[in-house]
Amino acid sequence: MTAEVFYDDNADLSIIQGKKVAVLGYGSQGHAHALSLRDSGVDVVIGLPEGSKSREKAQEQGLRVETPADASAWADVTMVLAPDTAQRKLYAEAIEPNLTAGKALFFGHGLNIRYGFITPPANVDVAMVAPKGPGHLVRRQYVDGKGVPVLVAVEQDATGEAFPLTLSYAKAIGGLRAGGIKTTFKEETETDLFGEQAVLCGGASALVQTGFEVLTEAGYAPEIAYFECLHELKLIVDLMYEGGIARMRYSVSDTAEYGDYSRGPRVIDGRVKEEMKRILSEVQSGEFAREWIAEDDNGRPNFTKWRQEGAAHPIEETGRKLRGMMSWVDRPITETA
Numbered sequence: 001m002t003a004e005v006f007y008d009d010n011a012d013l014s015i016i017q018g019k020k021v022a023v024l025g026y027g028s029q030g031h032a033h034a035l036s037l038r039d040s041g042v043d044v045v046i047g048l049p050e051g052s053k054s055r056e057k058a059q060e061q062g063l064r065v066e067t068p069a070d071a072s073a074w075a076d077v078t079m080v081l082a083p084d085t086a087q088r089k090l091y092a093e094a095i096e097p098n099l100t101a102g103k104a105l106f107f108g109h110g111l112n113i114r115y116g117f118i119t120p121p122a123n124v125d126v127a128m129v130a131p132k133g134p135g136h137l138v139r140r141q142y143v144d145g146k147g148v149p150v151l152v153a154v155e156q157d158a159t160g161e162a163f164p165l166t167l168s169y170a171k172a173i174g175g176l177r178a179g180g181i182k183t184t185f186k187e188e189t190e191t192d193l194f195g196e197q198a199v200l201c202g203g204a205s206a207l208v209q210t211g212f213e214v215l216t217e218a219g220y221a222p223e224i225a226y227f228e229c230l231h232e233l234k235l236i237v238d239l240m241y242e243g244g245i246a247r248m249r250y251s252v253s254d255t256a257e258y259g260d261y262s263r264g265p266r267v268i269d270g271r272v273k274e275e276m277k278r279i280l281s282e283v284q285s286g287e288f289a290r291e292w293i294a295e296d297d298n299g300r301p302n303f304t305k306w307r308q309e310g311a312a313h314p315i316e317e318t319g320r321k322l323r324g325m326m327s328w329v330d331r332p333i334t335e336t337a
């Protein structure tokens, strides 16, 4: 089935400009949505718990900060951009008591709705604007006059106006400059979780680290292994981004292209595909979501251990040293793009 794609001309910015919007959370996505909404002429308030370390950042950037409950009580539209693991409690304590009929509850990712951790009342709109990119780049692209594509979905249309409102919000954060694809909470959640686990974050990190390990364990210089397996990957992916895999293959040597066809499928082989299918099944059944919420409820023991191990991988030290010599590479990820 062909996806329906919406661009700036298909959305009316004045709809969201006429609403009071609470953005709960001021991290990667929260700061990007809030600053771009504000720059698009929308009345925005940030909702953060007392003592949150994000409060100072939001205030420094000229935004009004309230508690999540006060921000939700004030708002017509509440966008939930707290961590997925915090949303269940945040909803029960601060949002639900203030979610009166006709208001709208927005999400940047569908996990809590898809797996039933949050069930809003029937008399409110429930919708999603989910950027297909990291929040810091969502803001950077908006500032640069570009945009990161978004997925837009309406789970519940109590007012009959939920979809135009969703498109209007998506336009205000720059998403419709690149395109907004209409989808469902189910499709966004399942494809997003699969993509980040198997390809974008999990698959890519494991591929890079393993390539680096194979070269350094064979005695090659870590600096060469870093350039070969990590730094140059961005340049290769840039070509795919601009013109597809065919454009990348046009630009690399015939030798590289022959190695690509003859060796690539030996690395990403049938076993890898079978494992990807198992990962997708765990996403679809809710097994992954239940495991992750339980890990968080339990104080994140595995997450913390794996984060420490990842940060201690030799590729990180090599990269830090080399990036220090490339002023244009280590562009800091800041809250102002």
Ligand SMILES: NC(=O)C1=CN([C@@H]2O[C@H](COP(=O)(O)OP(=O)(O)OC[C@H]3O[C@@H](n4cnc5c(N)ncnc54)[C@H](OP(=O)(O)O)[C@@H]3O)[C@@H](O)[C@H]2O)C=CC1
Binding pocket: 024, 025, 026, 027, 028, 029, 030, 047, 048, 049, 051, 052, 053, 054, 055, 068, 080, 081, 082, 083, 084, 086, 090, 108, 109, 130, 131, 132, 133, 134, 135, 136
């Ligand atoms: N990261 C990304 O680029 C993407 C994220 N998403 C989705 O966006 C949502 C937000 O993720 P992300 O931006 O990564 O989150 P981050 O971890 O970057 O930021 C979370 C923010 O929420 C605040 N926070 C923590 N607890 C609460 C609470 N109880 N009430 C209100 N605010 C709270 C944090 O404050 P403090 O400083 O105190 O910790 C921080 O400001 C998730 O649903 C995620 O799946 C979707 C697309 C991409």
Ligand SMILES: CC[C@](O)(C(C)=O)C(=O)O
Binding pocket: 131, 132, 133, 134, 135, 192, 195, 196, 200, 201
């Ligand atoms: C790829 C990871 C992501 O899904 C994203 C930036 O789109 C996330 O959850 O952060």
Ligand SMILES: [Mg+2]
Binding pocket: 131, 132, 133, 192, 196
């Ligand atoms: Mg994503």
Ligand SMILES: [Mg+2]
Binding pocket: 109, 192, 193, 196
């Ligand atoms: Mg995600």
